Amino acid sequence: MKQLVRHTIEQYAMIPDGARVLCALSGGADSVSLLLCLHELGYDVCACHLNHGLRGAQADADEAFCRALCAKHGIPFYAEHCDANAAAVEQKQSVETAARTLRYAFFARCAQRFGAQRIATAHTADDNLETMLFHLIRGTGSAGLAGIPPVRGAIIRPLIAVERQQVERYLLRRGQDWCTDATNLDDNCTRNRIRHHVIPALREIEPAAVRHAVQTAALLRRDNDCLDALAQVGGTAISAARLRDMPEALASRAVRDMLTRAGTPMGEVGQRHIAAVLALTRKKTGSVNLPGWRRALRRGDEIRIEPMPSEPEWIKLIPEQPVRFGAYIVYVTRKIHDIHSSFKFYPIAYDTINTVCLYVRRWRSGDRMTLPGARGARSLKRLYAERGILPEERDELPVLCCGEDIVAAAGIGVDSRYCGTTGVFAAVHDADG
Numbered sequence: 358m359k360q361l362v363r364h365t366i367e368q369y370a371m372i373p374d375g376a377r378v379l380c381a382l383s384g385g386a387d388s389v390s391l392l393l394c395l396h397e398l399g400y401d402v403c404a405c406h407l408n409h410g411l412r413g414a415q416a417d418a419d420e421a422f423c424r425a426l427c428a429k430h431g432i433p434f435y436a437e438h439c440d441a442n443a444a445a446v447e448q449k450q451s452v453e454t455a456a457r458t459l460r461y462a463f464f465a466r467c468a469q470r471f472g473a474q475r476i477a478t479a480h481t482a483d484d485n486l487e488t489m490l491f492h493l494i495r496g497t498g499s500a501g502l503a504g505i506p507p508v509r510g511a512i513i514r515p516l517i518a519v520e521r522q523q524v525e526r527y528l529l530r531r532g533q534d535w536c537t538d539a540t541n542l543d544d545n546c547t548r549n550r551i552r553h554h555v556i557p558a559l560r561e562i563e564p565a566a567v568r569h570a571v572q573t574a575a576l577l578r579r580d581n582d583c584l585d586a587l588a589q590v591g592g593t594a595i596s597a598a599r600l601r602d603m604p605e606a607l608a609s610r611a612v613r614d615m616l617t618r619a620g621t622p623m624g625e626v627g628q629r630h631i632a633a634v635l636a637l638t639r640k641k642t643g644s645v646n647l648p649g650w651r652r653a654l655r656r657g658d659e660i661r662i663e664p665m666p667s668e669p670e671w672i673k674l675i676p677e678q679p680v681r682f683g684a685y686i687v688y689v690t691r692k693i694h695d696i697h698s699s700f701k702f703y704p705i706a707y708d709t710i711n712t713v714c715l716y717v718r719r720w721r722s723g724d725r726m727t728l729p730g731a732r733g734a735r736s737l738k739r740l741y742a743e744r745g746i747l748p749e750e751r752d753e754l755p756v757l758c759c760g761e762d763i764v765a766a767a768g769i770g771v772d773s774r775y776c777g778t779t780g781v782f783a784a785v786h787d788a789d790g
Contacts, residue, residue: 358527362394362515371513372475377401378513379473381464382427382434384419384536387479389426390524391516393533395477396430403433405467409441409456412540419536435467450649454622461512468511480505480514483521486559486570487551494547496628498609500581504574520567585610593619594661601638608635612653619662622649633747634660642786644684646752654684671718674757682717682755685767687784689715689757701784703765706777714760719752726763726772740769757782 366372380392382404395402406423408416420436427434445455464476485504492501507517516524528535544550559566588603588610595615600608612634617623625648633645637655645653650665672680679688691707724737741751746768754767765771765782 358390358519358523359394359398361519361523363398365507365518366513366515369507369513371508371515372400375401376474377403377472378475378477379464379468379471380404381460381476381478382406382423383479383538384422384426385479385538385541386524386528386535387481387484387516387521389533389535390527391477391479392426392432393430393531394527395515396432403435403467403471403473405434405464405471406436407460407463408436408438409459410439411441411452411456412538415539419538422536433471435470437463439463448650450622451625454624454649457624458622464512474511475513476511477513477515479516481516481519481521481524482567482571483552483556485517485574486556486567487548489570489574490551490555491548498628499577500585500610500613502574503577503581504570506578518568518571585614588614590614590618593663594659597638597655597658597660600635600660615662616647616651619651619664620649621647621651621662625649634662643750644753645750671716671758674715674717676712676715680717682784683719683753684786685753685755685784687717687755687757687767687782689780689782691780701767703767703771703782704778705764705771705775705780705782707780709775709777710759710764710780715757715764717755717757720754720756720766724756724763724766726766726769727774728770729773729776731773737763737766737769740766744768753786755784 372378378395378400380388380395380402382388382392383406392402392404404423404427406420408420410416412419424434424436426432439459441452441456441459444450444459445452448455448458450458467473468476489502489504495501505514505517507514540546541549541552544553556567563569584606588607590611593615595611600611603611609631612631613623613626616626616630616634630645630647634647634653637643637645637653637660640655643655646665647653647662651662652665653660653662672682674680674687674689676689676691679686689705689707689710689712720737720741722738725734726737726740727734728740737756738751746754756766757764759775762774763772764775767784771782
């Protein structure tokens with residue numbers, strides 16, 4: 358295993374001469390073997406451990422194990438605690454994504470603290486195949502099938518060609534124990550089911566399956582690097598015409614480049630998000646909600662990725678006074694003939710509403726309304742679906758309410774209780790911001 362690690366480091370020029378390497382140490386078999394292997398190979402190593410605050414006493418025990426291991430071998434060590442759950446809520450991300458963000462930010466701080474030029478993580482060849490299969494079943498392009506890159510900036514993966522069974526043999530021969538994360542044994546997690554059932558089945562069919570996946574990933578990364586270089590946007594905005602005229606293989610990569618530069622959590626981005634952004638090239642206006650509280654917005658001939666605006670849950674409406682609601686301008690008025698032709702308007706019975714209680718908000722999962730001629734109330738979610746309004750478009754549409762009642766919903770119409778011709782609820786998508 359040490360020879361394979363040395364070869365991988367040389368193949369990808371991972372560690373400059375004399376450079377200090379920070380090892381991300383969880384206490385698991387992979388990270389323990391990474392630390393000891395680099396130490397035995399003569400590299401200047403230090404280690405860090407982040408307690409995510411997710412597993413209570415077990416996480417504390419893992420931290421104590423890592424501290425003792427480094428003390429035994431005279432390796433500099435540093436640990437911190439964080440609250441991944443709280444970060445997920447604050448950042449509107451999954452716990453896994455928030456934990457990963459916290460982890461890599463911690464690694465960067467530790468590298469600076471120790472003066473380390475490289476940060477080594479313990480991803481193995483098995484992890485690489487798991488990632489390839491996970492992306493395959495979720496739906497992905499060649500970038501997802503390329504697996505885990507051996508080098509990404511200052512991040513290096515010296516074990517990327519090493520199989521997990523080699524890791525365990527390496528540790529057992531040294532009489533070195535390791536920590537086992539109980540969550541890695543839970544088959545409710547897709548990755549764990551791939552690890553425990555799919556990869557063993559593939560090994561039965563082809564014993565060298567994991568090694569062959571490493572080779573395939575390397576070939577795909579080579580091709581991807583070439584295509585990515587051709588598709589680089591260089592920022593978070595692009596001309597819609599330029600994006601529309603690109604070959605499809607480059608256009609999707611251009612979108613990914615913008616998303617990455619805008620700080621979008623790419624692990625949560627699927628092909629449907631990419632397709633929705635590309636669809637903006639065929640529209641005059643529009644927006645797409647994206648993971649990580651980001652959105653893609655078409656403004657004039659430009660498509661750009663930006664943070665979602667920080668808005669209140671609802672906005673009070675005063676008759677005759679237009680207000681901004683997300684990408685829309687909305688208002689209620691008696692002056693029907695003053696409505697500009699660019700506005701989509703919905704005639705309402707002005708005298709049936711209490712103007713003191715008027716406000717506009719986004720739709721909610723329990724919303725229901727009765728359209729004129731309908732036999733009863735129907736869910737707003739179903740009405741959106743019947744009109745072909747995509748899920749990522751629904752959060753943008755304003756819903757007019759009077760107290761607890763829905764008066765009208767943009768894209769749908771007016772509730773039968775408020776139908777009339779003495780007033781108007783008007784809305785326009787403001788492409789110019």
